[in-house]
Amino acid sequence: MSSSTSLSLSPSIEANQTLATLMRSMHRIAPLSLADSSWDNVGLLLEAPFPRSASSDKSGRASDIGKGVHLCIDLTTSVLSEVLQHPHISTILCYHPIIFRGLKTLTLSDPQQATLLRCAAEGISVYCPHTSLDAARGGINDWLAEGCKSSPSEAFSAAPAPCQKSKATSIPEGHEGAGMGRHFSLAEPVELITLVQRLKKHLGLEHVQVATPAGKESPMVQSIAVCAGSGGSVLAGDESDCWLTGEMSHHELLAATAAGRSVILTNHSNTERGYLSAVLKPRLEELAGGDLQVSVSEVDRDPLRVV
Known part of the structure; x- marks a missing residue:
C-alpha cells in the first residue's frame, strides 16, 4: 500500500x-515508521x-x-x-x-x-518528525549529502546510501533504501578545505570545527559519511575519508582521526x-x-x- x-x-x-x-x-x-522507536518520540x-x-x-x-x-x-x-x-x-x-x-x-x-x-x-x-526525517529518502541526510557537491548538477560517483539500514519492520512504498546517515563518494577528490567551504555555504555558517589525522591539515577527500545531529554512533565503523555531523564526543573524535579520518562538526542543530x-x-x-x-x-x- x-x-x-x-x-x-x-x-x-x-x-x-x-x-x-x-x-x-x-x-x-x-513516514513515522522510519523513526528509531527504540529511543525516539515522534x-x-x-x-x-x-x-x-x-x-x-x-x-x-x-x-x-x-x-x-x-x-x-x-x-x-x-x-x-x-x-x-x-x-x-x-x-x-x-x-x-x-x-x-x-x-x-x-x-x-x-x-x-x-x-x-x-x-x-x-x-x-x-x-x-525527528529521526523519521533523518531516515527518509529525500530527508535531512540526503540534503546534507547534496551540500558536499560542487553544484546541484554534479553527479556522485557512488550514490548516497544509509550508514545504518532502517529498523522498520515494513518500509513504506517510495522509501526503499531508507536508513540513518548517508555515505557516498564525490565524482572527484577534493581538498578538505574545499569541502568545508561548500558546506559552510550550504548550511549558512561562518564557522565549523575540523579534526584531521596527525600531520594532515587539508587531506584529499572523496568518500564522505554524514549524519544529522549527533552522529557518533551512526558513523562508528564507517570507512569514509571524512565524516560530517553536528557533534561528537572527545573520544569519538580521537578514534576517528587515529583511524585516518577527517571530521567536520557544525554544532548539533546546524546540520538540520x-x-x-x-x-x-x-x-x-x-x-x-x-x-x-x-x-x-x-x-x-x-x-x-x-x-
Whole structure:
C-alpha cells in the first residue's frame, strides 16, 4: 500500500483540517515508521483540544486563521512567542521532540511544561518528525549529502546510501533504501578545505570545527559519511575519508582521526535547520495544494555560538 494512502487518523484530528493535512503530507515525506522507536518520540505530541480555526475570527470575514504551520528545530520559549504573534498558526512542526521522556507534572514553573500548556490553551498542536526525517529518502541526510557537491548538477560517483539500514519492520512504498546517515563518494577528490567551504555555504555558517589525522591539515577527500545531529554512533565503523555531523564526543573524535579520518562538526542543530526552508517548506506547500500556509521560524537557532 502506498505511504500516501495508508494513514488512519482519529475523528478529532480529521476535524482539524490543518493538522490532518500536515500529518498526511508528512506521512508522504517521512513516514513515522522510519523513526528509531527504540529511543525516539515522534508524531503528534500535543493535540490542541480547541484548535485555532476560521471560526476564531470574530470579524465574520473569510479568514486564513488556523491554516498556518510553523517550522522549527526546537520549540523554545522564543519560538512560541514568535508563533503567538501570528493568529493564523494552529500547528507547530518542531523537528526535535519537545516531549522526550515521561512528564510527571504539567506546571507553569517549568519552561518546557509551560510551553506545552500555553500551546494547548492557545489552540496550537505540536508535531515532531525527528529521526523519521533523518531516515527518509529525500530527508535531512540526503540534503546534507547534496551540500558536499560542487553544484546541484554534479553527479556522485557512488550514490548516497544509509550508514545504518532502517529498523522498520515494513518500509513504506517510495522509501526503499531508507536508513540513518548517508555515505557516498564525490565524482572527484577534493581538498578538505574545499569541502568545508561548500558546506559552510550550504548550511549558512561562518564557522565549523575540523579534526584531521596527525600531520594532515587539508587531506584529499572523496568518500564522505554524514549524519544529522549527533552522529557518533551512526558513523562508528564507517570507512569514509571524512565524516560530517553536528557533534561528537572527545573520544569519538580521537578514534576517528587515529583511524585516518577527517571530521567536520557544525554544532548539533546546524546540520538540520537549513533543510526546513530549502526542502521541507516547499515540499509541504506542494503536497498541501494551498491548504497550508507554511512559515519557518526566524528566532530558532543553535544554542551554541562562536564568540
